[in-house]
Amino acid sequence: MSNGTLIVGGSQAGLQVAVSLRQLGDTSPIILVGEEDHPPYQRPPLSKEFLAGTAALDSLAFRTPGFYADSGIGLVCGERVSEVSLSMSGPPGSGVAMTASGRELPFNRLALTVGAGARRLPLPGADLGGICYLREYNDAANLRTRLSTATNVVVVGGGFIGLEVASAARTLGRSVTVVEAAERLMARSVGTVVSEFYRQAHVRRGIDVRLSSAVSGFQGERGRVTGVTLSDGARLPADLVLVGVGVLPRTELAEQLGLVCDQGIVVDAHARTSDPSVVAAGDCTVQPHPITGQGRVRLESVQNAVAQAQVAAATLLGRLDNVMSVPWFWSYQGDLRLQIAGLAAGYDTQVVRGDPADEHFSVLYYRHDRLLAIDAVNRPGDYMAVRKTLGQGASIAPDRAADPDISLRSLVDGPAPTAPAVQRAKA
Amino acid sequence: MGTLAKVIYIDSAGREYAVDATVGDTVMATAVKNGVPGIVAECGGNCSCATCHVWVSDEFAPVVGPPNDMEEDLLDMGVSERRGTSRLSCQIRITAALDGLRVEIPPEQP
Numbered sequence: 001m002s003n004g005t006l007i008v009g010g011s012q013a014g015l016q017v018a019v020s021l022r023q024l025g026d027t028s029p030i031i032l033v034g035e036e037d038h039p040p041y042q043r044p045p046l047s048k049e050f051l052a053g054t055a056a057l058d059s060l061a062f063r064t065p066g067f068y069a070d071s072g073i074g075l076v077c078g079e080r081v082s083e084v085s086l087s088m089s090g091p092p093g094s095g096v097a098m099t100a101s102g103r104e105l106p107f108n109r110l111a112l113t114v115g116a117g118a119r120r121l122p123l124p125g126a127d128l129g130g131i132c133y134l135r136e137y138n139d140a141a142n143l144r145t146r147l148s149t150a151t152n153v154v155v156v157g158g159g160f161i162g163l164e165v166a167s168a169a170r171t172l173g174r175s176v177t178v179v180e181a182a183e184r185l186m187a188r189s190v191g192t193v194v195s196e197f198y199r200q201a202h203v204r205r206g207i208d209v210r211l212s213s214a215v216s217g218f219q220g221e222r223g224r225v226t227g228v229t230l231s232d233g234a235r236l237p238a239d240l241v242l243v244g245v246g247v248l249p250r251t252e253l254a255e256q257l258g259l260v261c262d263q264g265i266v267v268d269a270h271a272r273t274s275d276p277s278v279v280a281a282g283d284c285t286v287q288p289h290p291i292t293g294q295g296r297v298r299l300e301s302v303q304n305a306v307a308q309a310q311v312a313a314a315t316l317l318g319r320l321d322n323v324m325s326v327p328w329f330w331s332y333q334g335d336l337r338l339q340i341a342g343l344a345a346g347y348d349t350q351v352v353r354g355d356p357a358d359e360h361f362s363v364l365y366y367r368h369d370r371l372l373a374i375d376a377v378n379r380p381g382d383y384m385a386v387r388k389t390l391g392q393g394a395s396i397a398p399d400r401a402a403d404p405d406i407s408l409r410s411l412v413d414g415p416a417p418t419a420p421a422v423q424r425a426k427a
Numbered sequence: 428m429g430t431l432a433k434v435i436y437i438d439s440a441g442r443e444y445a446v447d448a449t450v451g452d453t454v455m456a457t458a459v460k461n462g463v464p465g466i467v468a469e470c471g472g473n474c475s476c477a478t479c480h481v482w483v484s485d486e487f488a489p490v491v492g493p494p495n496d497m498e499e500d501l502l503d504m505g506v507s508e509r510r511g512t513s514r515l516s517c518q519i520r521i522t523a524a525l526d527g528l529r530v531e532i533p534p535e536q537p
Contacts, residue, residue: 019462023464042471044470044471044473045471059452059456061460062459062460063459063460063461063462064460064461067460067461067462070462071462302469302470302471303469303476306467306469328475328476330470330473330475332473337497339475379500380474380475380497380500380501380504381500381501381503381504382504383475384477384500384501384503384504384505384537385504387505387537388504388505388537391537408504409504
């Protein structure tokens with residue numbers, strides 16, 4: 001009796017677990033089950049190219065339909081797993097899942113790649129028509145339709161999603177206001193210099209940015225939103241509202257299994273949950289810092305979904321790989337291309353490289369003179385150099401990094417690059 | 428569906444993958460969607476990760492052309508073995524003139 005692997009969540013992480021299992025030589029059955037009607041697709045373009053009209057759903061699909069059949073990956077779309085349990089008597093990690101429509105999916109191995117859902121605002125009027133969220137394709141399709149006729153767009157939340165949508169709306173000529181509760185934009189993701197740069201840059205492009213502003217409610221007429229009220233009493237006219245105030249990891253199934261959750265499904269560096277026979281990967285997890293191994297972080301990124309899923313697949317096959325991966329992120333807001341490598345939390349020094357005024361600059365973050373991370377705006381070479389450097393366990397001397405005419409690569413210092421890197425450099 | 432063009436991917440072991448590509452798609456997307464191994468393309472074609480690096484065959488290099496500015500920076504800083512015909516395959520859009528295109532996949536992506 002071989003039921004193979006059940007992967008719950010038709011996400012980037014879910015697909016990657018399946019693909020990695022096959023690449024590692026696993027020949028047992030694989031079922032990948034997803035709640036959405038669409039085969040796994042890229043989410044990042046939903047708030048960028050898709051809204052701008054330069055990408056359609058077809059172009060976002062990760063694989064051709066034929067790929068799944070050719071690879072022996074059983075793809076189940078449009079079914080939500082509502083219950084899961086592990087067997088008391090069978091092999092460790094085996095069990096059965098049940099979908100909301102009553103379909104039973106037995107498994108010998110289980111991977112949870114269930115992602116996260118958009119956090120909702122529990123405010124008066126929050127269920128009015130025209131108040132949108134953006135997480136899935138259907139959300140994006142709805143938002144794109146409404147954007148085509150909207151006049152006044154209010155974006156609640158000045159994070160990646162909010163600012164990407166604000167940029168797209170502004171490019172379409174809409175009147176756009178961004179309301180952010182914190183005192184700066186993207187506070188969770190970038191440093192203060194970058195936050196202030198983005199505020200000014202968006203204002204230059206005609207977006208009204210309100211910081212330290214909380215929303216207290218929404219007004220509507222005949223079921224449709226007409227305005228947003230701020231806690232200081234100000235009222236913004238709105239016929240379209242996009243709420244982008246973060247996500248909540250989906251932990252319901254993990255909790256059914258009694259797995260430890262702490263603002264996400266807790267996993268170790270091998271993507272193992274508190275029941276080591278069950279793995280989890282992607283936005284639904286919290287994990288040790290991927291470079292230092294310390295503490296607990298939740299990483300919402302494509303890079304993490306892919307890297308963690310690769311590790312999870314190896315773990316399911318009994319291979320405990322020690323993988324150090326450098327987190328990286330990107331957010332393209334119109335013509336402002338932000339690329340981030342590393343995690344800056346805990347930095348004590350920053351080095352600004354280039355002039356923010358010309359919209360090409362980067363900020364390197366250090367702790368005890370050791371490079372932690374970079375935020376790069378329209379400077380992809382800097383970003384790439386830091387990503388490589390962190391991956392080699394090296395650093396970049398801070399004293400000369402501020403000179404934008406000196407290549408960061410020429411400033412890389414110890415520990416010495418590993419042997420293959422030296423050979424490549426000489427080749 | 429657009430018209431088709433053949434793209435041949437050659438991995439580091441010399442294995443060839445001939446794929447029917449749709450004109451207008453990128454060389455990267457065509458590889459990924461069809462499961463050609465070695466082109467990772469983590470960022471999905473945003474010119475952000477340099478994990479879709481290929482070496483374009485000499486006969487097609489003039490048709491494909493040189494890297495754009497952003498791509499140039501990533502190639503310069505990111506890839507393990509830069510060659511004269513190195514490109515990021517997410518930045519190569521397939522045209523009828525590229526029917527029969529041959530690209531080599533490096534053994535290592537960043």
